Amino acid sequence: MRLYEQPAHVLHDMLVNKEITSVELTKDVLARIDEVEGDVKAYLTITRDEALKQAAAVDEKIGRGESISFLEGIPGAIKDNICTKGVKTTCASKILEHFVPPYDATVTEKIQAEHPVILGKTNMDEFAMGGSTENSAYHPTCNPWNTQCVPGGSSGGSAAAVAAGTAIWALGSDTGGSIRQPASFCGVVGMKPTYGRVSRYGLVAYASSLDQIGPIARDVTDCAHLLNIIAGHDEHDSTSSAVAVPDFTKSLVADVKGLKVGIPKEFFVKGMDADVEKTVRAAVKQLEALGAEIVDISLPHTEYAISSYYLIAPAEAATNLERYDGVSYGERVDGSGIVEMMTNTRSAKFGEEVKRRIMIGNYALSAGYYDAYYLKALKVRRLVKEDYDKAFEKVDVIVAPTAPTPAFKIGEMISDPLKMYLQDVCTVPLNLAGLPGISVPCGYSSSHMPIGLQIIGKALDEATVLRAAYTYEQSQTFSKEMPELGGKKA
């Protein structure tokens, strides 16, 4: 048994009990990177030397007999759209190819305060736009369960690293499913907290009213610990919630007796993968067997959520990405004047999907179209949210598939953006409604690709979501399973 196979909470206990050192652990994970990163390509930047220094410092601390925090000395990775002072943050875009932030994101500060070992920055779809990590300007990431397949996206690098054992934990961001869908594809646990639960300060904005940072981990326990670290109000983020943060590890109780679980009929859509439906329905049965009360519910505006999302998100993206103009930071492609310089820079350095969304967004915001598109999309967003408000009068959590299919083949959908957008059908509504959701592994497709179960909660009620997820997780072994990779099963 290798150390990289263990979840953080096990490794933490081993460090505390001096069964291992952080340097041993870090070296083991770095060795795993050497073994499989060439196949997986989860990282954009690996900070090997810095990681070993951090590990050594933690070992010294343990040697002095000092107590350590949960994450202390445990190697993890950060998605490349979260600012890290002094470490390149490219958003997987050519336009920020050499951008080194002079400041830390609030979550980076909070994580660093725990003294973990940071291994580096993970690959993603450029500016978080995509669901396969194929839109990275550098290279696609491969799914550790089958390197012919995508890891999902946009946090594909974070999910693949945790799945492959090249990181014990990771941070991702979720605008329309970008944590949950890759977690589902890679057989790991990924959580999108309530909008406002985690500060967005230092998260390079894609769609500000939808973006949310969250953890990707081996199991629900690690997820709860990570959420404890990153959650909370931030004076630098006006949209962060001032509501007190509970101790999420208190939710790690295997008990769903009497919990009302809603099953929305609209999520079991036509064209949904048969394996996914079968697996998710089996998980629902399992929850019922564990004592949950299953309630059929309806979320009637679900089918409009994608259309609403693909107007609101590009509109916000169009303005958020205006700052990349070659003037004061980022890459520049010269031209004969300021307008030409800006045009050349943006034409050359943004990828196709980013340009597509900028075009859609600007179109939706332009004079004469605003009411027909953007404003209407906002109205639909409200209707989607009201669906959930009503549903949550009857149920405590809602359970659904995370994605309509298991991981698909690299290149399979890249030429059909609309088909790709439909991948987000099960995840996007939560972002529109601002609700928390988690994806936990619940089985495999016939070709042995992981399938995720999505558990959705009321706003700011991550606690109940985690309890339901933990209870389900404890009843089976999917979260403990790792992919065969590099010719040997972990």
Add this chain to the structure above:
Amino acid sequence: MSYEAVIGLEIHSELKTKTKIFCGCATAFGAEQNTHVCPVCLGLPGVLPVINKRVVEFAIKAGLALNCTINKFSKFDRKNYYYPDLPKNFQTSQYDLPIAEHGYVDIDTEKGRKRIRITRIHMEEDAGKLVHSGNTIKDSDSSNVDYNRTGVPLIEIVSEPDMATPQEARAYMEKVKSILEYIDVSNCRMEEGNLRADLNVSLRPEGTETLGTKAEMKNINSFKAVEDALSYEIERQEEILEDGGHIVQETRTWDPDKGITLSMRTKEEAHDYRYMPEPDLVPIVTTDEEIDAYRKNLPELPDARQKRLEDTYGLSSYDAGIITASRQMAEYFDAVIADGADAKLAANWMMGDLAKNLNAEGKTIEESPVDAKRLGQMIVLISKGTISSKIAKKVFTEMWTSPDAPEKIVKDKGLVQITDTKAIEAIVDAVIAANPKPVEDYKAGNKKAIGALVGQVMKQSKGKANPGMVNKLLAAKLDA
């Protein structure tokens, strides 16, 4: 055909908060380039704005002082346009729910008071400044950006097109400046760009209602330029219309050196700002109680102060208007009369010798070497008869360069007025004896001839003789 002008102003005023609108950087003017900057105002990837509560407070105060309704629910929006001095390439501003609306100010015109309506007041961030390598953008090889000003808070005050002449536009802008100074929300230093205006002007045949096509002139930063640019533009449009042409809707710049306006861009080239609600800021919610508290704490405003000066001290409307036009003047006036100096004399001295000396040296009233207290003491000396108004001029000149109290100057220089009848009589007698010609003229009926004799007496007394007594004694002796 004769035309009338229709003028509306958009006044931008920097607010005098210590820190910027969305970050903690200093707003101080004149610092070394790019020293008052941070990731937020530089618009680096990932940063978020946080509203400076002072900005909201100042904007509400301005709204109330300009007789606006305060919107209890207000929000920010992004105004998108690409320009290198705008790091995010959008300006965080307010679009459909500005902080204040539906206000007005009254101005004095040749035809009496006139009400200029204010459409709205909104909050926004200022942009940075381009620093060109050459003298102008055209003869420069390169330009740098100074981001110190980026994120300095602004309010934009938009008027209705209620002004008909360049003079009214100037009076309106002066009045707005005066009010902003009174409520202490802006330094209004036009030379530093604290206060600047975009001027919109169109013409229409006199007596008609339909608005003509307008031209806009951006970033006018002096009162003189407001008048000059509008005068030029009205003439330009008049000529076009009289020649049967039509006005192109466009943005023009004012070249103060050449005294002309030049086309910058036409409507076709105008930006589509693609306004969008700012998702990184929460709406600004203000309660009635808060608004009432701001209203109660507003200082006395120019119009009320002018009326008080007229009613309480009997000052003319003109004098009271000038004294209350600036808060500094009005406060100086109050300080002059605080220790009992006569108000009318105070007004005369302020608008006379004080204003003359300040203008000559290009000083503001706050920089006056003669402070209000000493001027007040000097006026008391006049009223008590210790010195004559004429001697007072000497005392005032002396005070301009000396820190001494007027009483000390009068004493040291021996300037105390002679009010001793016998002493004056002696000089009068001597002057009558020495000047037979004017004495004769006077006696022959030319009463004006007494002036020459008064002058002689004053001269011989070195100006110290009480002029009233000199007149009286001379007349008595000559008529005897």
